[in-house]
Amino acid sequence: MKINNKQGWRKRKSNIAVFLAVLSAVLVLIPLFLILFYTVQKGISSINWDFFTQMPKPVGETGGGMANALVGSGILILIGSVMGIPVGVMSGIYLSEQNKGIMPHAIRFLVEVLNGVPSIVIGIIAYITFVIPMKSFSALSGGFALGVIMIPLITRTTEEMVRLVPSTVREASLGLGIPKWKTTLFVILPAAMKGLFTGIILSIARAAGETAPLLFTALGNRFWSTNLNEPISSITVFIYDYAKAPFDDWNRQAWAASLVLIVLVTTLNIIFRFVSRKRK
């Protein structure tokens, strides 16, 4: 009788544990759905053609858009990519080719460390490197910050994707007498290209969602600007400014911009998951 009781308790305890696991999964997904729900509900009304093509209206007037922020984000990401992609891809290749000595391990570790550096700290670096000498907030400094943020992500995916190319491919190429560097550049890299591409997409998604490093580098700009030496607007800083403003219409536009950002970022992420999962 006593044993039976104990058995019953063990079973009940097990059921409770399973229930708690299910419950935590449900609890974790609730915020996701709430965020998506509110972003769509509050943002959709302000999304129209004007929102993408018009400039911000002066304070007090309703309407207007974020054309300059969209272009600004594009420019910032472009600058970031110009800097981040070569460094990321090349160091990824280095890590995947080199196994000897302590250096590759150290650099792999440093890449992880760089990945963990708070983005606001990277903003400070961009501030010290560009804003102080140039004596002006600039698109260039913001792009530099985004580039630094992109580097570790691209390095890591490049290394993984290059390693995924079967060693037989490399051996076949080397066996034909093709030098190692040509093998890497013209045989291995094309084979890993799809993976590299998705890695770059992922890093762009991350850069597109960054706000903190832009606050005191690109700063934001209510006017049209494509000058790299001047402050430039971006979607995320646009959201930040409009969220803090005491105008309902601006707040609605902040939600709308968030909706645009979420759609952009999640689409890029889903592309990445889809392609990278298929490969594995």
Add this chain to the structure above:
Amino acid sequence: MIKLFSKKKETKTEKNFYSKTLVISERHLGDYIFQNITRLFAFFVFGLIVLIFLEMFIESLPSINKFGLSFITSSHWDPVKDKYGALPFIFGTLYSSLLALIIALPLSIGVAVFLTEVAPDWLEQPISLLVELLAAIPSIVYGLFGIFVLAPFLRIVVEPFLKTHFGFLPFFKGDMFGFGMLAAALILSIMIIPIITSISRDVMKAIPDSLREGAYALGATKWETIKIVLISARSGILGATLLGFGRAIGETMAVTMVIGNKPEISFSLFDAGHTMASVLANEFTEAASDLYISSLIEIGLLLFVITIVINSIARVVVNRVTKKYGKIN
């Protein structure tokens, strides 16, 4: 004539010989150049980290010289009198991150258990994807959600409830604004759950099935089996937790938008606080004096050092687990 001819012939073979060796050395030269170019870029990453540290150190020297150790121990932050002590921010960062961990850790382990031990195969992939989506949402969107949805909800529903039922605890005292530690901790916990979950899940997945089969064969219930898996995966979960902690410490935008931004030290969850990251986001562009900027950069330096230490420990722990059980992302 003959002599000349033979000489000519000689030079030809000589040339041939040289061109051949040139081809071979060119090939090695190519490898050499390419390898060094990639190495150069890899060292760029190394240089970048050194640069980050050096630049911030140099820029924060005025503040370090002026305040010394009192910068960390003083809680007096007064830009008007040009006196700076960073203790409230250090406290705010650690307190909010710890609270976030307390909320996030059990939930993350729960989800990881659900994904690896409970969920059927067809459910596992979609739920994993959704949790990862949570990590993909930009922090500014979390902040927006915090301002307009979470903070009002806390002010109207949650905080009055906590105050009437648990008001005797020091954690639930003071005025209820919605904005404050509680909001920051909740938002942070949502943001770090995906990190802790995905690494814990990978570690638990890597635990060999023979362990589970052995447990079941001995008559263990599902929970008892899960417990065994959790114990085997504990170091991986610890690493995941540290990574989540590191992320919470450096998180800026979402926290800035909900924490209330007051440099005060209070254990009450209702009170406004400030973190190292949020003070940078708030005051950097407005900083007028050189000492002010220097102090802010010193806070950045502290933040950098703290996150590097935590992330390094986390990486070492996770890498050790990776070595034991194979590749974990």
